[in-house]
Amino acid sequence: MTDSKQKTILSTRDVHLWYGKKEALHGIDLDFPEKGITALIGPSGSGKSTYLRAINRMHDLEDNVTVTGSFNFNGTDIYAPTTDTVDLRKRIGMVFQQPNPFPFSTYENVAFGLRLAGVKDKAVLDEAVEKALKQASVWDEVKDTLHKSALGLSGGQQQRVSVARVLATSPELLLLDEPTSALDPVSSHNIEETLLKLRDDYAMIIVTHSMSQASRISDRTAFFLSGDLVEVDETKHIFLNPEKKETQDYVSGRFG
Ligand SMILES: Nc1ncnc2c1ncn2[C@@H]1O[C@H](COP(=O)(O)OP(=O)(O)OP(=O)(O)O)[C@@H](O)[C@H]1O
Numbered sequence: 352m353t354d355s356k357q358k359t360i361l362s363t364r365d366v367h368l369w370y371g372k373k374e375a376l377h378g379i380d381l382d383f384p385e386k387g388i389t390a391l392i393g394p395s396g397s398g399k400s401t402y403l404r405a406i407n408r409m410h411d412l413e414d415n416v417t418v419t420g421s422f423n424f425n426g427t428d429i430y431a432p433t434t435d436t437v438d439l440r441k442r443i444g445m446v447f448q449q450p451n452p453f454p455f456s457t458y459e460n461v462a463f464g465l466r467l468a469g470v471k472d473k474a475v476l477d478e479a480v481e482k483a484l485k486q487a488s489v490w491d492e493v494k495d496t497l498h499k500s501a502l503g504l505s506g507g508q509q510q511r512v513s514v515a516r517v518l519a520t521s522p523e524l525l526l527l528d529e530p531t532s533a534l535d536p537v538s539s540h541n542i543e544e545t546l547l548k549l550r551d552d553y554a555m556i557i558v559t560h561s562m563s564q565a566s567r568i569s570d571r572t573a574f575f576l577s578g579d580l581v582e583v584d585e586t587k588h589i590f591l592n593p594e595k596k597e598t599q600d601y602v603s604g605r606f607g
Pocket of ligand 1: 370373375393394395396397398399400401402413560
């Protein structure tokens with residue numbers, strides 16, 4: 352669980368983002384503690400994914416996107432020209448909506464980032480792969496087929512292997528962009544349980560359309576509307592006693 356005395360792992364200030372001439376984020380100030388889950392909620396098009404992807408510079412891969420503002424990540428200026436994005440994305444791992452295993456074995460999927468970082472020792476790799484798969488609560492289901500293609504796993508197992516792949520490189524922050532929206536209810540529940548187990552050890556930011564999911568798993572919730580951050584607070588305050596009328600209207604299902 353988070354508490355108010357926690358250190359801040361990421362501090363973002365006055366974040367604006369333009370797709371061409373269209374401004375999608377209008378000056379977001381938001382901080383994240385070093386442990387626990389923050390949910391980003393809001394109607395479709397409110398800027399949740401845009402903001403999330405700005406955190407690990409995913410927009411660098413798109414043409415015509417301009418980002419301004421400050422992103423201080425544990426002392427690293429995320430947008431400084433000297434910041435290495437490969438290293439940054441190891442420190443800030445990302446799990447996407449669709450499970451996206453590479454067409455390799457489960458083992459090689461999880462070992463991928465470590466091999467990229469130059470780890471060759473088999474014993475080190477074996478241990479790291481097992482640890483990450485256990486942390487992602489999928490080890491028991493895949494331990495006998497580690498060297499078979501990850502594409503043969505169910506969608507829910509693939510998504511937990513995606514979580515393990517991210518954990519294997521010892522990230523400081525995990526970004527999750529609607530990680531259960533392509534999964535059946537049982538697989539979604541398994542992912543939620545996995546995230547709940549990780550929240551004492553990691554900082555996580557999850558974009559979700561499901562308000563019940565946000566209220567089940569997050570410590571803090573940030574409500575976005577039309578590219579603005581309307582309100583951020585402990586999840587129970589946002590759902591039971593929000594300050595702003597727009598938040599109240601959204602969480603009570605009046606729009607969105
Ligand atoms: N690649 C892009 N090019 C142009 N405009 C974009 C692009 N991606 C998003 N947008 C626009 O930016 C705004 C914010 O979109 P974003 O996807 O961040 O919202 P969201 O809250 O995550 O929505 P959803 O819940 O539907 O995923 C929207 O108006 C969207 O149309």
